[in-house]
Amino acid sequence: MLLSGSADGYLRTHDPRTNSSRAMENSVKAHPGSIQGLQTTGNLVFTVGLGERFVGSVSLNFIAYLGPVARQDNLALSPTRL
Numbered sequence: 001m002l003l004s005g006s007a008d009g010y011l012r013t014h015d016p017r018t019n020s021s022r023a024m025e026n027s028v029k030a031h032p033g034s035i036q037g038l039q040t041t042g043n044l045v046f047t048v049g050l051g052e053r054f055v056g057s058v059s060l061n062f063i064a065y066l067g068p069v070a071r072q073d074n075l076a077l078s079p080t081r082l
Contacts, residue, residue: 011030
């Protein structure tokens with residue numbers, strides 16, 4: 001599974017094994033603005049929206065937005081290989 005965050009605020013999943021023109025499998029609106037970064041841990045994805053003071057959380061089990069998580073000033077998301 002490949003994840004992408006976009007300028008429209010959506011987190012999308014892609015399956016590179018499919019050979020169809022429909023590359024996007026699922027999507028969920030994670031932020032009102034663009035997604036600046038994302039990080040995975042287990043079946044959770046944490047996203048940071050550009051200029052926002054909260055971190056969004058998404059469950060990959062259901063591809064559902066779980067809600068904001070309080071963001072601390074020292075919080076840093078690091079790039080993660082999937």
